[in-house]
Amino acid sequence: MASIVNTQLSDGTFFGLGHPMLDVSTHVSNEFLQRLKEIFTNGNYHLNYNAGGSTQNTLRTINWLLDRPNITVCMGCIGNDESGKILEEQMENCLYQKTSDSPTATCLILITEQARSMITDLGAANRFTIDYLNKSENWLYVERAKLFYIPGYFVRTCPEAVFKLARHAANTKKIFALNLSAEYICQKFGDILMQLLPFIDFLFGNEQEVKCFAQYQMKNNTNDDILPIARELQKLLIKNTKTCVIVTHGADPIILASNHGVKVFAVKRLSKIVDTIGCGDAFVGGFLAYWSLDGSIDECINAACYCAYECLSQTECQFTNKPLFNQTERFCELEDSC
Numbered sequence: 001m002a003s004i005v006n007t008q009l010s011d012g013t014f015f016g017l018g019h020p021m022l023d024v025s026t027h028v029s030n031e032f033l034q035r036l037k038e039i040f041t042n043g044n045y046h047l048n049y050n051a052g053g054s055t056q057n058t059l060r061t062i063n064w065l066l067d068r069p070n071i072t073v074c075m076g077c078i079g080n081d082e083s084g085k086i087l088e089e090q091m092e093n094c095l096y097q098k099t100s101d102s103p104t105a106t107c108l109i110l111i112t113e114q115a116r117s118m119i120t121d122l123g124a125a126n127r128f129t130i131d132y133l134n135k136s137e138n139w140l141y142v143e144r145a146k147l148f149y150i151p152g153y154f155v156r157t158c159p160e161a162v163f164k165l166a167r168h169a170a171n172t173k174k175i176f177a178l179n180l181s182a183e184y185i186c187q188k189f190g191d192i193l194m195q196l197l198p199f200i201d202f203l204f205g206n207e208q209e210v211k212c213f214a215q216y217q218m219k220n221n222t223n224d225d226i227l228p229i230a231r232e233l234q235k236l237l238i239k240n241t242k243t244c245v246i247v248t249h250g251a252d253p254i255i256l257a258s259n260h261g262v263k264v265f266a267v268k269r270l271s272k273i274v275d276t277i278g279c280g281d282a283f284v285g286g287f288l289a290y291w292s293l294d295g296s297i298d299e300c301i302n303a304a305c306y307c308a309y310e311c312l313s314q315t316e317c318q319f320t321n322k323p324l325f326n327q328t329e330r331f332c333e334l335e336d337s338c
């Protein structure tokens with residue numbers, strides 16, 4: 001298999017705005033979960049520190065698949081602390097706003113053989129302000145970018161910045177991609193997402209999120225079939241004739257709704273899943289990376305599935321090996337088209 005090499009794309013093509021977060025993870029026993037406080041008191045655990053958060057996971061996937069560290073730019077807010085320094089060391093091309101009022105966002109991940117528990121403190125990531133985006137030296141990066149990606153999580157933090165990028169993308173015929181991210185975002189901030197729909201080219205979400213959004217914003221029932229919901233949702237993406245809704249459902253089939261109708265893709269199964277953290281973020285990264293190579297939407301879905309597959313084969317959304325991908329290897333199969 002060949003890796004993807006493309007020299008046509010310029011640095012900073014992809015621009016992500018979100019919550020820069022430091023993942024702090026450690027392996028623990030089941031009993032430990034009963035005695036959670038111990039980790040903070042005796043400190044006998046080896047902690048791993050990795051740049052995390054949905055946006056950074058997706059951007060890192062793009063960097064990895066395209067083998068181009070400078071092709072992405074990441075914007076968000078961090079604290080003036082050690083965690084922030086680690087993020088700056090680990091992430092390429094990060095435009096971090098800094099605040100002394102809150103610590104850098106962290107996600108404590110406790111991993112047992114069977115499961116993982118995660119506790120997130122958004123801290124400084126929630127303090128992002130639009131004036132940072134508006135600074136002329138930062139706006140230059142926006143003008144240079146060709147694709148913007150924002151997870152739904154971020155719309156609660158600074159909706160003005162999200163709309164500013166969405167409008168910029170619409171006015172300059174660039175791509176704006178959004179992820180619904182979580183059911184509580186669809187429920188509590190669904191009205192903001194609804195207002196964003198006319199600016200969106202690619203809308204990602206898992207089945208539960210899409211159903212939740214449809215329940216609160218489109219007056220569907222939660223037990224309605226997902227296919228017509230995806231089709232109806234895509235009709236609300238009126239930016240142009242190429243918009244898509246992409247619905248994932250773990251190991252279950254992916255649904256792609258576009259102007260051409262609805263396609264259903266079966267996902268390649270893994271013999272062993274190491275970790276599910278960030279597989280949705282990796283999926284988006286693979287899709288967007290392949291789109292930038294002028295891949296067809298079906299090819300983008302296959303690349304997305306490859307990245308999710310690789311992510312599921314290792315711990316967190318960290319890619320340690322070089323990508324080995326070509327389109328002849330199928331990580332999903334077209335099952336149905338209507």
Ligand SMILES: Nc1ncnc2c1ncn2[C@@H]1O[C@H](COP(=O)(O)OP(=O)(O)OP(=O)(O)O)[C@@H](O)[C@H]1O
Binds near residue numbers: 248273280283304308
């Ligand atoms: N158990 C699995 N087996 C095979 N592939 C999987 C599995 N779980 C996830 N995937 C792959 O990852 C993609 C995204 O998964 P999923 O629908 O769970 O995303 P998500 O719920 O948004 O995840 P996240 O919590 O990371 O946001 C799937 O479409 C599939 O390609």
Ligand SMILES: [Mg+2]
Binds near residue numbers: 179181206280281
């Ligand atoms: Mg997700």
